[in-house]
Each structure stands twice: as C-alpha cells, then as structure tokens.
Amino acid sequence: xxxxxxxxxxxxxxxxxxxxxxRFYAGYPITPQNELTAYMSRRMGDVGGVFIQAESExxxxxxxxxxxxxxxxAMTSSSSPGMSLKQEGISxxxxxxxxxxxxxxxxxxxxxxxxxxxxSDYFQAVKGGGHGDYKMIVFGPxxxxxxxxxxxxxxxxxxxxxxxxxxxxxxxLGQMMEPVSMKTDDxxxxxxxxxxxxxxxxxxxxxxxxxxxxxxxxxxEHNKKLxxxxxxxxxxxxxxxxxxxxxxxxxxxxxGSVGRIAKAxxxxxxxxxxxxxxxxxxxxxxxxxxxxAEAAAKCGRFLVxxxxxxxxxxxxxxxxxxxxxxxxxxxxxxxxxxxxxxGLAISPK
Amino acid sequence: MSKKKAxxxxxxxxxxxxEAAGAVITGRLRSLRDVENHYCxxxxxxxxxxxxxxxxxEFGIRERTIAVAPVGCAVIAYDYWDFDVxxxxxxxxxxxxxxxxxxxxxxxxxxxxxxxxxxxxxxxxIIHTANRGENITVIxxxxxxxxxxxxxxxPTTLAGQKTSTSIYGRSLRRDGYPLKxxxxxAVLPGTRYLERVSVHSAQEVxxxxxxIKKAFKMQIDGKGFSMVEVLSMCPTYWGMTPVQAADRIKxxxxxxxxxGVIKSC
Numbered sequence: 001x002x003x004x005x006x007x008x009x010x011x012x013x014x015x016x017x018x019x020x021x022x023r024f025y026a027g028y029p030i031t032p033q034n035e036l037t038a039y040m041s042r043r044m045g046d047v048g049g050v051f052i053q054a055e056s057e058x059x060x061x062x063x064x065x066x067x068x069x070x071x072x073x074a075m076t077s078s079s080s081p082g083m084s085l086k087q088e089g090i091s092x093x094x095x096x097x098x099x100x101x102x103x104x105x106x107x108x109x110x111x112x113x114x115x116x117x118x119x120s121d122y123f124q125a126v127k128g129g130g131h132g133d134y135k136m137i138v139f140g141p142x143x144x145x146x147x148x149x150x151x152x153x154x155x156x157x158x159x160x161x162x163x164x165x166x167x168x169x170x171x172x173l174g175q176m177m178e179p180v181s182m183k184t185d186d187x188x189x190x191x192x193x194x195x196x197x198x199x200x201x202x203x204x205x206x207x208x209x210x211x212x213x214x215x216x217x218x219x220x221e222h223n224k225k226l227x228x229x230x231x232x233x234x235x236x237x238x239x240x241x242x243x244x245x246x247x248x249x250x251x252x253x254x255x256g257s258v259g260r261i262a263k264a265x266x267x268x269x270x271x272x273x274x275x276x277x278x279x280x281x282x283x284x285x286x287x288x289x290x291x292x293a294e295a296a297a298k299c300g301r302f303l304v305x306x307x308x309x310x311x312x313x314x315x316x317x318x319x320x321x322x323x324x325x326x327x328x329x330x331x332x333x334x335x336x337x338x339x340x341x342x343g344l345a346i347s348p349k
Numbered sequence: 350m351s352k353k354k355a356x357x358x359x360x361x362x363x364x365x366x367x368e369a370a371g372a373v374i375t376g377r378l379r380s381l382r383d384v385e386n387h388y389c390x391x392x393x394x395x396x397x398x399x400x401x402x403x404x405x406x407e408f409g410i411r412e413r414t415i416a417v418a419p420v421g422c423a424v425i426a427y428d429y430w431d432f433d434v435x436x437x438x439x440x441x442x443x444x445x446x447x448x449x450x451x452x453x454x455x456x457x458x459x460x461x462x463x464x465x466x467x468x469x470x471x472x473x474x475i476i477h478t479a480n481r482g483e484n485i486t487v488i489x490x491x492x493x494x495x496x497x498x499x500x501x502x503x504p505t506t507l508a509g510q511k512t513s514t515s516i517y518g519r520s521l522r523r524d525g526y527p528l529k530x531x532x533x534x535a536v537l538p539g540t541r542y543l544e545r546v547s548v549h550s551a552q553e554v555x556x557x558x559x560x561i562k563k564a565f566k567m568q569i570d571g572k573g574f575s576m577v578e579v580l581s582m583c584p585t586y587w588g589m590t591p592v593q594a595a596d597r598i599k600x601x602x603x604x605x606x607x608x609g610v611i612k613s614c
Contacts, residue, residue, distance in 0.1 A: 001497075023452075024448065024451065024452055026448070050451040050452065052447065052451065052481075054444070055473050055474070055476075055477035056473060058441060058474075059441070059444040059446070059473065059474055059477065060444075062437065062438060062441035062444035062445050062474070063444045063447050063448040063451075064448060065437070065438075065441070065444075065445050065448060066417070066435070066437075066444065066445035066446060066448020066449040066450075066451075066452070067448035067449070067451065068448070068454045069435045069445070069448070069449060070415070070448065070449045070452035070453050070456075071452070071453075072452040074448070074452075088438055089438060089441070092436075092437075092438045096435075096436070109500060138568070198415045198433040198434075198435055198449065199415075199433070199453060199456070199458050200412050200414060200415060200432070200433055200453075201411070201412050201431075201432050201433050202412040202413065203412075206427075206431055206433050206434065207431050207433050208433070208435070208436075209432050209434075209436060210427070210428045210434040210435075210436045212424055212425070212436060214425075234521075236600035239464060240435070296597075322508075
C-alpha cells in the first residue's frame with residue numbers, strides 16, 4: 001500500500017509534477033492557485049529544479065516555452081484571468097509542438113470576477129483559446145488524488161504527442177484537502193528522447209523551434225500534420241467514468257468537482273428508485289463523444305451540470321446529435337450546485 | 350552574402366593591437382550559412398549577424414550556443430545562423446531565453462531583438478530578465494522603426510522622425526519621448542555590461558565587433574547579464590540611400606543615442 005498523505009489539491013498537483021520529473025516551474029501569484037506556486041518554490045529547490053516567480057503570466061508561459069524548447073519537463077499554473085494572458089504563449093507552444101503542462105485552477109469570471117470556484121473557462125481550454133487552429137489535451141480531475149495522478153500523466157502525454165496538456169481544475173479542488181496515495185512505487189515517468197530539442201548542435205545539425213512558416217503551402221501542411229496528431233489523440237486518449245447508464249432514463253453528465261457532486265446526486269436518485277445514470281468526462285478534450293453517442297441510442301434524456309452558463313453542454317449536444325433531450329443545470333459566478341439542486345433538475349417538482 | 354564555397358576561417362594580421370581590437374576574420378564563418386540574404390540593401394542586420402557569428406566562431410562555442418530570434422525583420426535569423434535557434438512570441442524573447450538558460454546553464458544563450466520587440470511590447474521581459482541578472486547576452490538592434498510591418502514609429506523613433514504612423518514627424522506631445530533602454534537598465538544591479546555601438550562605418554563595425562565579443566565573454570565567464578545595443582540603418586523605411594542612412598546615424602542618431610560603454614562591472 002502506498003502511503004497516504006493529507007494534501008490540498010494545489011499541493012497534490014505540484015507533487016504530481018515533481019513525481020513526473022518536472023524540473024522547471026514558472027508562475028505568477030493569483031488566487032485560488034497560490035498554494036501550488038508556493039509548493040513548487042519549495043519542491044523545485046528540494047529536487048534541484050528551477051523555480052521562477054515571473055514578472056507576468058506572459059513571461060511565465062514563455063519561460064516554460066524556453067524550458068520546453070531546451071528539452072526540460074516544465075509547468076506553469078494560474079487561475080482564470082491569468083490564463084487569458086497565457087493564451088498567446090499556448091498558441092506558440094502548440095505551433096512549435098513543445099510539450100508542457102499548464103494548470104488552470106478556475107475561478108469566477110468574466111473580468112476579475114471573484115476567487116470562488118467556476119468552470120467557465122471550458123471553452124477557452126478545449127476549443128483553442130489562443131489564435132489559430134489547435135487543441136490541447138485537457139483533463140478535468142474531480143478529486144485531489146486525480147489532480148495528482150493526472151498532472152503526472154499529463155507530462156507523459158505532453159512528451160508523447162509534443163503538445164501542451166492542460167489540467168482544468170477549479171478553486172474548490174485546488175483548496176480542499178483529501179488523503180492521497182503517493183504513487184511513488186508503481187509510477188515511473190515515461191521518458192522519451194527529444195532529438196528536436198535545443199541543446200546546442202554538438203554532433204548533429206542545428207535544430208530550429210519555429211511556428212513561422214512562410215513558404216508556399218508550408219503552413220497548411222503544418223496544420224494538416226497537427227490535425228493528424230489530434231486525430232491520433234482522439235483515438236487513443238479519451239478517458240471517462242460511466243455508471244448505471246444501461247437502464248437509465250436520464251444520464252447526468254458533469255466533470256471535475258461538479259462530477260463528484262453529480263455522482264452523489266445520482267446515488268441519491270437511485271436510492272429513491274429513479275433510473276439515473278452518470279457520465280463523467282475525465283478528458284474534456286478529447287471529449288468522450290462516442291460514449292455519449294452510444295448512451296444516447298438508449299437513453300432519452302441527458303442532464304448536464306456545470307459551474308458555468310453552459311459550455312460543456314454544447315459538446316454533449318454535438319455528441320447526442322438530436323437523438324435525446326439534453327437539459328442543463330448550471331451555477332455561475334462562484335455558485336456550486338448542490339446534490340439537492342441536481343436532484344430537482346433530475347425530476348422537477 | 351556571396352555564394353562562394355565555404356572557406357576555412359583564418360585570422361590575419363593578429364598583432365597584439367589587432368587582438369585588442371578584435372582580429373580581422375576573412376572567409377566564410379562556420380556559424381554563418383552560405384546563403385543569400387533577404388535583407389534590404391544598406392540594412393545593418395547582415396553585418397550584425399556576421400559579427401555575432403565571428404564572436405561565436407572565435408570562442409569555439411557554436412555547438413553549445415542557443416539563440417532566440419525576435420519577431421521583426423530578423424525573425425528568420427535561423428536561415429543565416431548555423432546553430433540552434435528558437436523563435437519567440439513578440440517581445441517574450443528574454444523570457445524564452447531565461448527558460449533555456451536556466452534549463453541548460455552551461456549553454457551560451459543569446460537573444461537578438463529589434464526595438465519594437467525589446468523596447469515596446471517586450472519592455473517588461475527585458476527589464477525583469479536584466480534585473481534577475483540572467484547570465485545571457487542580448488543583442489539589441491535599434492534602427493528606430495518597425496521594419497517588418499512597414500516602417501511604423503518605434504519606441505526609439507527620434508523626435509521629428511517621419512514614419513508611416515508619424516507622417517509629420519514624431520511629436521513628443523502626442524507620442525512621448527524615444528526610450529533609452531541601456532540607460533534605463535544601467536540602474537539595475539543585475540546588469541553587468543551595457544554598451545551602445547553602431548554599424549554605420551567600418552570603424553564603428555570594428556568597435557561593435559569588440560563589444561559583441563565582450564558581451565559573449567561575460568556570459569562565458571558566468572558574469573551575468575550583458576547587452577549590446579547596435580544602432581543600425583534602415584534605408585528602406587528612412588526613405589534614404591544606404592550612404593545617407595549611414596550618415597544619418599553618424600550625424601543625428603548618435604546625438605540622442607551616444608555611443609560607448611554605458612555600464613561595465
């Protein structure tokens with residue numbers, strides 16, 4: 001048995017990165033992810049890594065760009081307003097095919113908003129966010145354990161596909177404390193060779209990291225290559241949790257913190273004899289669209305619950321493609337749906 | 350640049366006096382690719398690219414050098430330099446260099462930035478990189494205009510200078526004053542060597558060569574942040590012949606941007 005430690009989500013995220021061999025972290029203070037920056041300032045020192053408190057979110061993401069270009073495992077983290085600033089850098093990272101991990105412990109928006117949990121950056125994370133046609137792999141962890149495990153996995157996938165991976169948490173997940181199993185015994189980072197990295201051209205031709213492609217048709221070819229990569233990711237990396245979907249009259253779809261509240265609401269409803277199922281996308285991109293489409297062939301109604309005005313619900317509707325009714329229940333601006341509220345949404349009184 | 354076959358680099362006339370001034374190099378440099386260049390006639394970038402390559406070859410550091418190119422006319426510097434190069438988003442160049450250098454501290458990392466990149470959109474990055482005392486070298490090319498986008502006013506455009514966004518000349522009332530980046534950075538304890546040079550004449554090119562070499566030497570010796578500002582000609586967007594452009598630096602630009610060592614410690 002791996003030993004269990006009581007940790008807050010932000011610390012667990014940092015430890016997941018350390019376990020995965022992350023040795024470069026640059027960040028900028030913003031609530032509710034400050035514990036993560038503080039944790040990394042301490043742990044990077046312990047493990048001989050680099051910690052930089054950057055002058056801005058722009059600088060932080062571009063320092064990560066440099067560290068990734070040099071072949072290192074690098075991470076930055078922020079919360080919603082800071083993530084908006086990082087979008088430029090993310091677009092360049094994707095264009096240059098540089099692997100890194102970017103953590104967003106979401107808070108309420110728009111603008112400065114507040115520091116309460118929210119899921120209103122879903123579109124920004126899964127649909128691109130910055131300029132150009134691109135995708136990031138996006139995880140939506142729903143427990144402190146998952147936050148640690150998925151952060152570690154994110155580094156492996158980033159290197160495997162040469163693409164940034166986003167951890168889309170929220171203030172609830174970042175702040176709450178839960179016991180986590182340290183997966184020190186059964187986990188080994190999947191280290192890959194990086195012959196493309198900038199390390200100095202000793203014994204090889206010079207490497208260039210670029211996203212500027214001015215040649216006739218060159219940028220279209222590059223985009224086709226990226227799209228082909230996304231197709232491979234969609235085939236191999238979809239992750240989701242599904243429960244009680246086979247006989248369900250209604251299936252709740254929710255992710256992250258809301259996912260576990262929805263799960264409890266589903267269990268309550270089952271106890272009352274209602275045939276309620278539950279699907280929790282773990283990867284938000286690639287989205288578990290096949291799983292939802294298959295469920296829609298049998299189940300007549302879906303209920304999507306989010307801490308937003310309705311963002312993931314659009315992806316559920318695309319997957320359902322008119323074959324079932326899709327309802328939505330959401331709270332905004334820091335509101336967290338309760339089991340009772342979800343219960344009412346399942347069967348309105 | 351000529352299309353002659355690569356020649357072995359040879360140092361000629363290497364007296365002690367010459368060495369102090371930087372020995373003259375003839376022939377093709379190992380670090381400079383044998384390709385035609387895209388820069389306009391009379392542009393200073395070609396000279397500055399070469400001076401950097403001379404320093405790199407002389408120190409024998411080509412295989413452990415990593416450059417960060419700017420957004421601007423020199424964005425495709427990697428078409429000329431035969432060593433590892435990364436692009437960076439506009440102005441974020443020193444942040445990218447910081448990430449590379451901290452990850453690989455034994456490599457030689459330099460940025461090559463124009464005035465828009467360094468003194469406008471990337472002002473925060475250069476100030477904080479300098480203030481952290483990052484052990485990198487910055488080559489700052491100041492030609493007073495945005496060349497790549499068509500000759501707009503830059504933070505370094507002189508008062509009264511006509512550009513596509515200051516058609517009656519830069520108005521200090523409307524546009525503010527030209528920035529003196531080296532003088533600003535000189536007050537930061539994190540900076541070790543700051544010099545302003547020019548490439549408007551053969552004599553000044555030799556001085557620029559010496560300064561660039563020193564800036565790299567500072568990094569090789571682990572002494573910290575070094576930056577060389579190179580005043581450079583942009584005949585195309587100054588609306589001048591190459592000779593007029595060189596004269597303008599000598600007569601006008603150096604009056605506001607004095608040449609010489611701003612800080613060395």
